[in-house]
Amino acid sequence: MRIIDSTPRADGFHMPSELAEHRCTYILWPEREDNWRYNAEPAQAVFKQVIQTIAKYEPVIVGVNKSQYLHLLEMNMPNVQIVEISNNDSWVRDTGATFVVDGAGHMRAIDWKFNAYGGLVNGIYFPWDQDDYIAPKMAAIEGVDYYHLTDFVLEGGSVHSDGEGTILTTEETLLDPGRNPNMTKEEIEEMLKEYLGAEKVLWIPKGIYMDEDTNGHVDNICQFVAPGKVALAWEDNQDDPQYERSKAALDYLESVTDAKGRKLEIVKIHVPNPVLITREESEGVDVVEGTFPRNEGDRIPASYLNYYNCNGAIILPTFDDPHDQEAIDTLQELFPDRVIEPIYAREILLGGGNIHCITQQVPRP
Numbered sequence: 001m002r003i004i005d006s007t008p009r010a011d012g013f014h015m016p017s018e019l020a021e022h023r024c025t026y027i028l029w030p031e032r033e034d035n036w037r038y039n040a041e042p043a044q045a046v047f048k049q050v051i052q053t054i055a056k057y058e059p060v061i062v063g064v065n066k067s068q069y070l071h072l073l074e075m076n077m078p079n080v081q082i083v084e085i086s087n088n089d090s091w092v093r094d095t096g097a098t099f100v101v102d103g104a105g106h107m108r109a110i111d112w113k114f115n116a117y118g119g120l121v122n123g124i125y126f127p128w129d130q131d132d133y134i135a136p137k138m139a140a141i142e143g144v145d146y147y148h149l150t151d152f153v154l155e156g157g158s159v160h161s162d163g164e165g166t167i168l169t170t171e172e173t174l175l176d177p178g179r180n181p182n183m184t185k186e187e188i189e190e191m192l193k194e195y196l197g198a199e200k201v202l203w204i205p206k207g208i209y210m211d212e213d214t215n216g217h218v219d220n221i222c223q224f225v226a227p228g229k230v231a232l233a234w235e236d237n238q239d240d241p242q243y244e245r246s247k248a249a250l251d252y253l254e255s256v257t258d259a260k261g262r263k264l265e266i267v268k269i270h271v272p273n274p275v276l277i278t279r280e281e282s283e284g285v286d287v288v289e290g291t292f293p294r295n296e297g298d299r300i301p302a303s304y305l306n307y308y309n310c311n312g313a314i315i316l317p318t319f320d321d322p323h324d325q326e327a328i329d330t331l332q333e334l335f336p337d338r339v340i341e342p343i344y345a346r347e348i349l350l351g352g353g354n355i356h357c358i359t360q361q362v363p364r365p
Contacts, residue, residue: 013100014197017163024059028090037284055079094155096360097135107365109146111135112154118178157217162224165199165259172216200259211301213352234268272321275302306354317345
């Protein structure tokens with residue numbers, strides 16, 4: 001394993017679609033008491049369900065701090081490997097490596113700079129030093145060379161690839177002053193093209209309403225479901241703040257073409273009804289200065305678009321909501337050859353993200 005002093009695009013590598021075949025999935029085990037309520041035990045129960053569900057379809061590697069290592073080993077989960085990976089929190093989509101492939105069966109990793117979604121400007125926790133080391137550890141486990149960026153901040157949940165040269169992102173995230181304030185939009189776009197092997201970047205204006213932890217990551221509002229086709233988180237109620245954001249995304253996506261010159265087909269998936277933090281949920285989280293608060297009555301960014309594509313299945317967050325079945329049915333129509341695996345995921349959402357945020361795929365080159 002070595003650091004490559006070049007760029008993926010220069011070397012003929014690109015970020016494949018998440019829908020391409022995976023070698024495995026990485027997940028990090030949650031335990032931060034200032035983010036996950038009641039010693040993270042409710043969240044751990046849901047993480048375990050996610051792990052075991054994905055493991056029915058592909059191998060899962062669970063990274064864990066040493067304090068929880070034996071606890072995880074004793075679970076004896078089939079098709080699951082437990083490895084010690086020191087971490088500050090469990091958002092491996094954002095802290096872990098992004099993997100790129102070439103046309104000759106080779107794979108490499110990208111180690112972006114991570115600063116807890118904004119660093120000292122507007123980051124949501126401190127410290128984040130262990131999280132910034134996760135990507136090279138994943139590259140070492142996979143036995144691949146990697147690209148190391150020391151001065152470009154990016155989280156994996158802020159980009160989505162169609163595998164054919166088009167990248168989706170949001171202006172709300174990538175132009176946030178806590179990321180790369182000394183770079184223009186054009187310079188950031190060129191970095192995405194250079195490191196993701198892309199030809200075109202599509203900039204949705206904003207993400208899901210109240211997605212303040214990540215400043216509006218794209219993986220909560222829009223995903224490619226096929227080349228030239230996207231699913232979009234939608235709100236019909238014009239009095240709801242999400243409507244304006246979904247409408248702006250729709251208007252933008254209808255106005256652009258992808259890297260192949262195709263107009264995008266857009267499938268709407270209605271968001272759940274507003275999800276608010278209860279008093280019990282708020283009181284279960286340890287209050288620590290410098291950590292993003294979880295206050296009673298706060299709205300949290302629930303969306304069905306934060307699902308995960310694994311080999312043969314869609315791992316879908318549900319919310320005991322009237323819109324759950326509609327989301328399941330729509331995704332089954334979009335993916336007739338995949339099993340839709342619904343998981344009640346409120347506990348993950350309470351931590352600030354959802355199933356896509358806690359997973360990171362390793363493609364099969």
